[in-house]
Amino acid sequence: MYPKLLIDLKKLNANIDAVAKITKDDGGCSMMIVTKCLCADRRVAELITAHPRVDYLADSRIKNIMKYQDLVEANGKQSVLLRLPMLSEIEDVVRCADISFNSEMRTIEALNAEAAKQGKTHKVVLMVDLGDLREGIFFENEEEILQTAEKIHAMDNVELYGMGTNLTCYGAIIPKNDNLSQLCRIASLVEDRLGIKLSMISGGNSSSIYLVGKGELPEKINNLRLGESFLLGNDTAYGSRLEGTVNDGLLCEAQIVELKNKPSLPIGEVGVDAFGQKPFYEDRGRIDRAILAIGQQDTDRDGMHPLDEKVDVLGASSDHLILDVTKSDKKYAIGDTVRFTLDYGAVLRLATSEYVEKEYI
Numbered sequence: 001m002y003p004k005l006l007i008d009l010k011k012l013n014a015n016i017d018a019v020a021k022i023t024k025d026d027g028g029c030s031m032m033i034v035t036k037c038l039c040a041d042r043r044v045a046e047l048i049t050a051h052p053r054v055d056y057l058a059d060s061r062i063k064n065i066m067k068y069q070d071l072v073e074a075n076g077k078q079s080v081l082l083r084l085p086m087l088s089e090i091e092d093v094v095r096c097a098d099i100s101f102n103s104e105m106r107t108i109e110a111l112n113a114e115a116a117k118q119g120k121t122h123k124v125v126l127m128v129d130l131g132d133l134r135e136g137i138f139f140e141n142e143e144e145i146l147q148t149a150e151k152i153h154a155m156d157n158v159e160l161y162g163m164g165t166n167l168t169c170y171g172a173i174i175p176k177n178d179n180l181s182q183l184c185r186i187a188s189l190v191e192d193r194l195g196i197k198l199s200m201i202s203g204g205n206s207s208s209i210y211l212v213g214k215g216e217l218p219e220k221i222n223n224l225r226l227g228e229s230f231l232l233g234n235d236t237a238y239g240s241r242l243e244g245t246v247n248d249g250l251l252c253e254a255q256i257v258e259l260k261n262k263p264s265l266p267i268g269e270v271g272v273d274a275f276g277q278k279p280f281y282e283d284r285g286r287i288d289r290a291i292l293a294i295g296q297q298d299t300d301r302d303g304m305h306p307l308d309e310k311v312d313v314l315g316a317s318s319d320h321l322i323l324d325v326t327k328s329d330k331k332y333a334i335g336d337t338v339r340f341t342l343d344y345g346a347v348l349r350l351a352t353s354e355y356v357e358k359e360y361i
């Protein structure tokens with residue numbers, strides 16, 4: 001059945017080897033592999049938990065962590081909830097995640113109470129916002145950070161496990177030595193105030209890994225969290241390929257349902273397309289147009305790059321993807337399939353769509 005998301009387990013495993021070399025051997029950090037883009041796919045989770053160099057598995061959704069917590073426990077790893085917990089999911093978070101990222105006292109108090117009820121100690125990483133303006137206590141509010149850390153430290157059933165930051169998500173701010181050094185400086189203040197050593201100083205996601213190669217990752221950062229860089233081999237700060245990785249461990253394959261020679265410009269008055277957008281059409285004259293049975297419901301057309309470089313993606317509606325195959329060396333026929341390499345957003349939707357088959361190779 002098509003469309004398919006092709007998951008090459010050997011290539012993904014090799015990508016983990018490659019990012020582990022950078023993160024652990026060169027960077028001296030522990031490594032958290034982030035599972036959310038593939039919706040915590042079980043086969044991939046098996047691969048990650050079996051990999052000897054992975055320390056933590058992380059996801060933004062507790063429902064995803066629940067899919068593999070048994071594997072995490074069986075393989076001696078730890079699971080991490082990245083998105084700040086909802087008050088409505090505290091019981092599941094304490095039961096299924098070893099560690100959660102937090103920035104709100106009210107939530108941490110709820111975690112402490114629930115952990116007491118379950119007879120557990122739950123680990124908390126306190127998030128600091130260095131200017132990307134998503135989660136975390138704002139870095140300029142040092143006293144608030146210190147007081148929050150003190151309160152967490154005084155609780156019986158949560159442990160202040162570490163501190164962390166997230167960048168390049170909302171504000172698109174690039175991690176650098178200077179902003180990450182702020183996190184390290186604040187973490188040292190916390191350690192001095194409490195007289196403890198924090199286990200984890202987590203310096204960001206796939207946009208921080210490039211700092212290792214430049215020798216600019218601050219010494220005190222001892223953890224990185226990697227999703228896109230292990231799936232697609234990308235340094236997401238500047239978009240370069242990380243050494244030793246491949247970007248074709250995940251491919252999409254979809255089937256042609258119509259193949260006709262038609263104009264490239266629509267005929268008649270132009271209104272808005274299926275998504276309310278005013279479209280732009282390039283006049284290529286008459287072209288060979290292929291329609292694939294996959295659409296915006298299943299993928300992101302801007303993140304689909306045909307392996308056949310002479311094929312162009314023209315557009316998509318909810319259930320159709322339209323290609324220009326005029327210049328291709330291949331003579332396409334109805335029933336043929338076309339393969340694509342993928343961007344992060346396309347992988348995310350393909351993995352989420354129940355209409356897309358997963359095939360492991």
Ligand SMILES: *Cc1c(COP(=O)(O)O)cnc(C)c1O
Nearest residue numbers: 034082166205206225226227228
């Ligand atoms: C999604 C996420 C990551 C992983 O991001 P990548 O860019 O895929 O490496 C890391 N940390 C947090 C908090 C996240 O939400």
